[in-house]
Amino acid sequence: MQIHDISLENPVISAPLAGISDRAFREIARVHGCGLLCSEMLSSMALVYQNRKTLNMMSFSELEKPISIQIAGWRSDIMAEAAKIIESFGADIIDINAGCSVRKVLQNYEGAHLLRDFPRAREIIKSVVKAVNIPVTLKMRKIWSGSYDETLNFAKMAEEEGIKAITIHGRTPLQQFSGKADWEIIKFLKSNLSVPVIGNGDIKTPADAISLMKMSGCDGIMIGRASMGNPWIFSRIIAGIKGQKVPFGPDITERIDTALKHFRLLIEYKGEFIGVRQMRKHLAWYIKGLKGATRLREKIFNLNDYNSLVNIMIEYRDKYNEQENKIICRS
Numbered sequence: 001m002q003i004h005d006i007s008l009e010n011p012v013i014s015a016p017l018a019g020i021s022d023r024a025f026r027e028i029a030r031v032h033g034c035g036l037l038c039s040e041m042l043s044s045m046a047l048v049y050q051n052r053k054t055l056n057m058m059s060f061s062e063l064e065k066p067i068s069i070q071i072a073g074w075r076s077d078i079m080a081e082a083a084k085i086i087e088s089f090g091a092d093i094i095d096i097n098a099g100c101s102v103r104k105v106l107q108n109y110e111g112a113h114l115l116r117d118f119p120r121a122r123e124i125i126k127s128v129v130k131a132v133n134i135p136v137t138l139k140m141r142k143i144w145s146g147s148y149d150e151t152l153n154f155a156k157m158a159e160e161e162g163i164k165a166i167t168i169h170g171r172t173p174l175q176q177f178s179g180k181a182d183w184e185i186i187k188f189l190k191s192n193l194s195v196p197v198i199g200n201g202d203i204k205t206p207a208d209a210i211s212l213m214k215m216s217g218c219d220g221i222m223i224g225r226a227s228m229g230n231p232w233i234f235s236r237i238i239a240g241i242k243g244q245k246v247p248f249g250p251d252i253t254e255r256i257d258t259a260l261k262h263f264r265l266l267i268e269y270k271g272e273f274i275g276v277r278q279m280r281k282h283l284a285w286y287i288k289g290l291k292g293a294t295r296l297r298e299k300i301f302n303l304n305d306y307n308s309l310v311n312i313m314i315e316y317r318d319k320y321n322e323q324e325n326k327i328i329c330r331s
């Protein structure tokens with residue numbers, strides 16, 4: 001897949017996930033083959049005012065390239081300034097957030113609010129595109145009314161103003177995450193736009209990815225929730241869309257070892273205090289569905305230091321394997 005002058009090794013893209021898709025998460029996703037990594041949404045205002053935490057959130061490594069950094073904002077001048085900062089840090093793509101429907105974001109006239117305000121959205125897109133030389137993309141939802149034609153009008157406006165790819169999540173802002181994502185809107189945009197269209201929403205398995213690509217003809221697919229604690233989704237989907245045999249999911253050893261690798265990266269980038277607190281939810285996702293996961297999760301949420309968490313994960317892994325071996329030996 002190609003986004004303007006950026007070639008992706010494959011069309012499988014990891015979604016921007018606030019509070020989740022940080023550098024550690026993205027590096028793990030890249031190791032599992034993900035074609036394009038996206039940062040979590042960054043506030044354009046915070047970037048321009050050099051907020052240290054936000055600047056840290058923008059940092060990325062060579063391993064992560066190509067990488068797209070997402071910004072949210074309501075002022076075109078600030079969005080343009082933020083875009084310049086991101087470009088100067090060496091990012092490959094800038095993504096404009098027109099899809100976030102969290103109340104706090106909407107109250108600031110940002111995210112999906114832009115879908116209600118064509119003139120402002122146009123002004124923002126125009127200013128950001130003009131400010132940088134790297135490709136600018138847009139992530140949007142279905143328009144508030146749910147109308148296909150209005151959604152297309154918005155996307156066409158973005159295309160006219162120089163947006164180089166559009167990600168569409170097939171839900172309206174009012175729907176948040178309820179119901180099922182509408183993949184027909186992805187097909188509708190794909191058949192009416194010239195820029196690449198990336199389909200998003202409810203892709204949970206390689207079979208989902210294959211069927212969305214087939215039915216919509218979309219150029220790329222973006223995976224969000226299904227990748228939490230599950231970076232294997234990327235390699236499995238890539239194999240699936242290439243027509244190769246889809247590998248089985250990971251065994252317990254691989255799951256825990258990958259979780260621990262993720263943990264080490266998080267500690268390296270954010271330090272122990274923050275790393276431990278942020279890793280608890282990731283660990284819970286990594287063990288989801290495993291025997292004894294509920295009890296382990298309770299323990300995880302009561303531990304506050306790196307070594308205790310690592311020990312409990314290793315102990316769990318070894319005990320699990322021991323029990324499995326016993327079952328195999330007995331049968």
Ligand SMILES: Cc1cc2nc3c(=O)[nH]c(=O)nc-3n(C[C@H](O)[C@H](O)[C@H](O)COP(=O)(O)O)c2cc1C
Pocket residue numbers: 015016017018019020040041070097099100139169200201202203222223224225226
């Ligand atoms: C916890 C969480 C955080 C999210 N953060 C962002 C964000 O920062 N920017 C954005 O454009 N979308 C964000 N989204 C939306 C996702 O990128 C994606 O569009 C949505 O989850 C649908 O895809 P999925 O069904 O594969 O999860 C977020 C979603 C979740 C669940």
